[in-house]
Amino acid sequence: MLEAWVHGWTISRNTAAPVRIPAGYRIDVGLPGHLVRYVLHQYDADLVSRQHQPHTWLKIRGEVPLDKPWQVQQLEYLMTTAALTPATPSSREVEIVRQGSVIDATVRAADGTVAARGKAALTGDSAMFDQIETHPQHRRRGLGRTVMSALSAAAQHAGATTGVLVATEDGRALYTALGWTVDAPITAARL
Incomplete structure (x- = not known):
């Protein structure tokens, strides 16, 4: 599942394709504040200790205690579902736009502003769900x-x-x- 997530993430975020390394994957993101990302199947002390470039990000399968200079983020969770079964239909109108392998969904408020949105990137027989967010004034609805x-x-x-x-x-x-289940905790950190 981590492999499907990595490939979907690069499709969703329109980055370079992931490069396979022994510990997992390297993604050259190339954005200010997010130059490179390593997604690791497990903690690799040697790889982590060799990182010195600011704006390097890590996602490591498992709970890993990292020390400075890493800024550890709140624990995250790799989650999966064996079946994409849509929930009960909503009375709300959702705009769906597909461009290539990326599906965007948007729900608008009465004034036309975006109330909630999200993406799904298609990779093989999997869909990687990304950037699902509801704006604060529209939460709990x-x-x-x-x-x-x-x-x-x-x-x-x-x-x-x-x-x-x-x-x-x-x-x-x-x-x-x-109906999604947690596959593994994910440690996220940035340099």
């Missing part, structure tokens, strides 16, 4: 569930049979309620 349902339906229609994502602690509750 079921919009996250609406976006996930719309993305699940669109990904399933496109041929995906499984889903993968990395969730924050807040997102984990929503995805668990939707």
Whole structure:
């Protein structure tokens, strides 16, 4: 599942393709504040200790205690679902746009502003769900569930049979309620 997440993340974020390394993957992101990202199957002390370039990011499968100079983020969770089954249809209108292998879903507020949004990147028979967010003034109204349902339906229609994502602690509750399961904790850090 980590491999599906890595490939989907690079598609969703429009970065260079991931490069396989012995410990996992290296992604040249090339953005200010996010130059390179390593996604590791497990902690690799040698690889981590060799990193000195500011704006290097890590995602490591498992809970890993990292010391300075790494800024460790809140624990995240690699989550999966064996079946992309859309939840009960919502009465809210969702805009779905597909460009290549990326599906975007947007829910708008009455004034036309974006209330909630998310993406699913198709890779093989998997869909990697990314950047699922509900704007603060629209939270606790079921919009996250609406976006996930719309993305699940669109990904399933496109041929995906499984889903993968990395969730924050807040997102984990929503995805668990939707039938997703935690595959592993993920340690995230930046230099």
